[in-house]
Amino acid sequence: MGRVFVGDGYCHHVSSDFPALYRLGIVGAGQIARMTHQAAVKLGITPRLLAEESDDSAALAAPDALYGHPDSLAAFADTCEVVTFEHERIDLGLLRRLEDSGCIIRPGTRTVAAAFDKMHQRRVLLNRGFPVPVFAEVRSPDDLIDFSTVFDWPVVLKSVRAGRPGEKGVWIVENSQEAMAVINENADRELMAENFQPIVKELVVIVVRRPGGNARCYPVTEVVQVDGVAREMRSPASIGHQVATEAKDLAVRIANELDAVGVLAVELFLTTDGLVVNELAARPHNAGHHTIEASPTSQFENHVRAVLDLPLGPTWLLAPAAVTVNIMGGFDGVNPADNLPEALSVEGVQVHLYGKRPLPGRKLGHVTALADDIDLARDMARRAEAALEGRRPW
């Protein structure tokens, strides 16, 4: 049947059979939308998607997706009772106008703005006393030289606005030469500088919050990066009880401050000086994918519940340890889907593939293993990962 386009303020397709109860729209149709869609279907709700391409991960698996640029949101929102997002690359002005005209947008502009515009986020968090790195706008190379003079190298350069999946948005530069190269290559993007953090661990707290403030946290997840890309998520993080409590408390306070609704993923650095806020994502997050199997209520179901103002479900872990490993497209042309039989032969590992074309560096799926300890779970997940990538022995 092909694609239905939305745009120019006119919606070309308002199906009469869209269920009247909980007309939920999701802007975006990647894997986050795909898994959110599944969680909603379980509850008897069929969200409508605003997709960009017909082979978007969620559009492949859901009926009646609408197609259009995220900015064609107004026409899409007309067909929905509640609109939510799988990414933050939304025109904030448009979002604000929609909100002002009475659309129910969850999370709202206040939260989306903090996830989308990192300068704005830093200012809000700093003003409210949350721990953030030292930061500065970089409008010219001079700004950066000034910054490095005070805070020394290395400096962290960041794109102010949230980018597309897989788009590089953070650079750690060791000297002015490297810094200039980044600035020149990104002349069309606003950049900011932050002082380098002595990172001990990268942590993520998934907090889910209803309108009105009722909120729950999942146990803290630890993220392990390989070559600057999140590859392995371990839950619970191997941190002390006190740090975990502090991290969750921080996340809930930020969610309250931003009046977040739905999942807010608070990425934290555990540094030698304590916890520092790294990033915010106002949507279900890669560090919560294990909750599909590891929690009574997944982050996706709780996101749906929260944005529809339904009671939240339990967030505890069903096993002592859960490890999720991302399956990335490689440069060798291997399609993980071709190796599904080998991956499923790793007993007890949960294999999730997103139906996406295998491009290098693209997230194509994830595997989750639950076990009695992190090492065992990681070993299982790693074996399934190797199988999907066609490596032997696993």
Added chain:
Amino acid sequence: MGRVFVGDGYCHHVSSDFPALYRLGIVGAGQIARMTHQAAVKLGITPRLLAEESDDSAALAAPDALYGHPDSLAAFADTCEVVTFEHERIDLGLLRRLEDSGCIIRPGTRTVAAAFDKMHQRRVLLNRGFPVPVFAEVRSPDDLIDFSTVFDWPVVLKSVRAGRPGEKGVWIVENSQEAMAVINENADRELMAENFQPIVKELVVIVVRRPGGNARCYPVTEVVQVDGVAREMRSPASIGHQVATEAKDLAVRIANELDAVGVLAVELFLTTDGLVVNELAARPHNAGHHTIEASPTSQFENHVRAVLDLPLGPTWLLAPAAVTVNIMGGFDGVNPADNLPEALSVEGVQVHLYGKRPLPGRKLGHVTALADDIDLARDMARRAEAALEGRRPW
């Protein structure tokens, strides 16, 4: 967008974007297909559905369903690599011709025939020495009188062919007057008679089997009927280890005998004289819905794995006890979906709604609770059931 019809041997819609890998077709689009579809999507596979109505439960939640009578199977099968079923109401002659022409139909005709035609099933099982009730064809009232003379009343009258969901197909008659009433009311259906079983418990073994014979069983489930309708499923069944082993052994031997592929649900009576086969269903079964949350691999995922000849996943229970309660449409006009907030406030219960219109006696959803013992799980599930049905206090 609307519906695409298949029929007259000609398929009106073969989308070019139907993924090449594992082109799986599912005949039928009720809740079994809906949950099977979700399990496949997790693995990166988007099955195509052959639906009958646009508001079929699975068609509401899946893209690109084809519409047509199940007998328009040939055109549908042309678009698929492997065809499976969510029900057994299939023209067996057509199925056999498709199989003979090289279509991959899983389960195959041999299994579907045994689930569809109960006289045939009884003969096959009896011939192979499996425990079945005494049975006889009922071609005329005289046949029944003869049967009751030998085996006494009550007699169990059954429709020979599997019916539609919710269609009555079993009658327990106490005397010849009641028997004649059933025979007269069902003049257009073939009937058979069986001797009444002294039932202690009704059990179901879900066995899943790959081509070639590799098979796994889930722990035995106990089904509690209310007014002749399965309402509550308890797993594991409270039976001794020996009976459980015997039941599973029986189920696997039947699956082997029928060369079943995918899920075969073997319904058993535990009688005062031992185990007797009640019914067979060659598809995921209501008594296995709890496996979505209660097992590492759900019956739906294992069905998909089996029919695609992929390695099977573990089938053990993640909790000491799981109870599933069916949510039925009542005569009071209540729509369970309207009571979702109340149901979700029952902490930790898994609520599944199928998106179906609330008609009296129709299965509209189910709730599952996991707990440390059956009584606790049942209490949780019952509270969510009451909430969905708008009853208080729950």
